[in-house]
């Protein structure tokens with residue numbers, strides 16, 4: 001599995017050279033994010049943003065680099081108890097390109 005880069009938080013506290021207690025928390029959020037799939041990232045950001053209350057989606061967008069609308073969509077999905085979201089697929093059937101499997105040619109011709 002390819003290693004995804006860990007996003008660097010762009011919030012004022014992390015871009016400031018002065019150390020701040022939030023920096024480690026934000027780094028951990030992005031570290032975890034780097035190991036999640038698309039919909040898991042959306043939901044995790046949604047959960048974290050909900051903890052912050054008003055303006056949370058915007059703050060999480062700055063921390064994670066996810067779009068504000070993506071985070072809001074995650075919050076709506078969580079509010080709907082993830083109704084209709086598949087438990088074992090990143091994308092809904094028919095939604096986007098299927099995963100490309102690595103194929104070994106049946107015969108390698110000379």
Ligand SMILES: [Zn+2]
Nearest residue numbers: 009011014026
């Ligand atoms: Zn930060």
